[in-house]
Amino acid sequence: MKARNFKTSTLLTLGAGALALAMLSAGTSASAEGRDPVYAAARASGQVGEKLDGYLGFPTPPSAALRSVVEDINIKRKAVYAQKAQANNATVEEYAFTAGCLAIARTTPGEKYQAPDGSWQTRGAGAPNRDSRCP
């Protein structure tokens, strides 16, 4: 009886450990999986930020290389927005703005985002300053 209890508790501990490990790895990969290294570094340093309209922007004048990478991403975003907007009977602008709301909400502390007045803000520990229509 005692031995069985020990076995159960060991299994439980192992299970909890595996679950925690899985959650940890999911947490680290959720924010930066597959990002271009130039983009990831510029995002972290605040050279690139999330705009209100669902695209990336430059709080400070970018280098030619960075501009090229970010413009490429924005073109890809627009293609995705256009496809999804059509599937949801919405305009590309509506879908892009909605994605922008969420992208700003998902910024991590230190990253830049555009406030409703168009100014660039640095994400702090609290919630970002978003448009009143954002979900």
Next chain:
Amino acid sequence: MTTSRLTKCAGTARIQPMQGLEAQIGGKAWRLQRGAFLAVLMGGSLAAGGCVSVNAPDKPIVIELNINIKQEVIYRLAADAGNTIDQNQDIF
């Protein structure tokens, strides 16, 4: 400041003599016609050439497209947009 003309400058309007009417009523018709001709002349000088011109503003024109987006639409799209971001993490 640049000026661009949207239309060609129109000439002053002219009234063709109403021959039939003039022949019937004689002097009275001519007096009416002369009055109309004078009015057109004055109007033409006021219009100064009669062309539409537009002056470009000095400040850049900013169009707020986001203002037309309604909250109900954003709420309808929110779940789908969240999935889209999750599925395209390389560009978000």
